[in-house]
Amino acid sequence: MESIITIATVLTMYFNAANDVNAPYLYNSDLEDGVIHKIEVYEQKGDQMCAKMEYRYEYDEQGRLATREVVRWDAAKQAWVNDFRHTYKYYKNGYNVETSKWDAVAQAYDVPAEVTLYREIAPSVTSVKTFRMNAAKDDMYLVNSLLCMEPLEAISDRLLA
Numbered sequence: 001m002e003s004i005i006t007i008a009t010v011l012t013m014y015f016n017a018a019n020d021v022n023a024p025y026l027y028n029s030d031l032e033d034g035v036i037h038k039i040e041v042y043e044q045k046g047d048q049m050c051a052k053m054e055y056r057y058e059y060d061e062q063g064r065l066a067t068r069e070v071v072r073w074d075a076a077k078q079a080w081v082n083d084f085r086h087t088y089k090y091y092k093n094g095y096n097v098e099t100s101k102w103d104a105v106a107q108a109y110d111v112p113a114e115v116t117l118y119r120e121i122a123p124s125v126t127s128v129k130t131f132r133m134n135a136a137k138d139d140m141y142l143v144n145s146l147l148c149m150e151p152l153e154a155i156s157d158r159l160l161a
Helices: 007-018 152-160
Strands: 025-032 035-045 048-059 065-074 079-091 094-103 114-122 125-133 140-149
Touching: 048 079, 114 140
Parallel strands: none
Antiparallel strands: 025 035, 035 048, 048 065, 065 079, 079 094, 094 114, 114 125, 125 140
């Protein structure tokens, strides 16, 4: 399956957001050797710039996105506070995205509250299924299932090439 989330994908997302002159947000990235490790988001409020959120990225040895952590600015505490984390797990025919919320009492991320599975089931056809954790946190149930197909023109162009 070719659609994986790489360093280049994260870099492109950053440049697209940072170059939007109409957005009320400003972005500051921690960029090292072409790899984004952190993006801080600030909100422009009049003549003030207020901290809003921060994205933290980690990659695996193949340069694929492994985790994306989201922290929010707590103005009362004057500190970044953990919110949630996406963990990416890659397989031969696709990948999973697990979403875990921060547990402030345990000071750790909880078991995944949601898992989305992306699987290539045929050339140019991907199955996407989302599961959500139940209230007892002992089982997951299906909340969404769909198939994504590449446009017919793109498939035809590849076959004729």
